[in-house]
Amino acid sequence: MGKKKKKSTAKAKLKELEKLCGLNIPKTNAEVREYNRAKFMYALQKVGATSVKIQYDGSGDSGSVESVSMYNGETALDEKIGQSYISYYEVQGATNFGGGKSVDKVVRVTNKFDDALEEFAYDILSDKGSWGDNDGAYGTITFDVETKTIELDHNIRIMDTENEMDSWEAEELEEEEPICDGEGDAIPPPRVVTPQPSTLGDPAPGAAEPEKEETEEEVDTDKTIGILAA
Numbered sequence: 001m002g003k004k005k006k007k008s009t010a011k012a013k014l015k016e017l018e019k020l021c022g023l024n025i026p027k028t029n030a031e032v033r034e035y036n037r038a039k040f041m042y043a044l045q046k047v048g049a050t051s052v053k054i055q056y057d058g059s060g061d062s063g064s065v066e067s068v069s070m071y072n073g074e075t076a077l078d079e080k081i082g083q084s085y086i087s088y089y090e091v092q093g094a095t096n097f098g099g100g101k102s103v104d105k106v107v108r109v110t111n112k113f114d115d116a117l118e119e120f121a122y123d124i125l126s127d128k129g130s131w132g133d134n135d136g137a138y139g140t141i142t143f144d145v146e147t148k149t150i151e152l153d154h155n156i157r158i159m160d161t162e163n164e165m166d167s168w169e170a171e172e173l174e175e176e177e178p179i180c181d182g183e184g185d186a187i188p189p190p191r192v193v194t195p196q197p198s199t200l201g202d203p204a205p206g207a208a209e210p211e212k213e214e215t216e217e218e219v220d221t222d223k224t225i226g227i228l229a230a
Helices: 002-021 029-046 113-128 221-229
Strands: 051-059 062-072 085-096 102-112 137-144 149-156
Touching: 029 085, 029 113, 029 137, 051 113, 062 113, 085 113, 102 113, 113 137, 113 149
Parallel strands: none
Antiparallel strands: 051 062, 051 137, 085 102, 137 149
């Protein structure tokens, strides 16, 4: 019976708190965000916080919340406050029904205050797409308890390039100025010989004449003898 009474007291306090916040139990993702914003603002006011700063950073296909800090003016609050527990709602998926209709699956969870604010930050950042991919992004989520506003300062990293181009002009040498080798000796210009095509079978000028082949003539001995006899 004691446990049942304690459960009833907890429910009564929850209803009282929701009544103070002017909230109804959320049923959709949009209503969950609205409920949690009001719930966290109310709780922060109760613990004496005037602002909260949530720092996050992401790049190289990963991103995370770096820190959650509560302040009263310029003074940071005791870290023990962030370790106290708070209940809130979150969407854990969608429940499908026949006919293609689906609704958000909303559940109540209890978590440490710092962890609850961290989960709230991830929910807000989900609207920024893949903020941890490539060069990524970084920023700050600020709760202003006095004005009951939440500000997201989101900075996207963009890779930039700088182009540098150099050029050099070679000095033109004078014709009479000799070109030297590594030891300082002048290098004569290369001699260019352009062979001319031969005409009518004659050799090109300057080309050696082809050697004539010696051939033996056949001698008519009868005719030779007749000549000698005469």
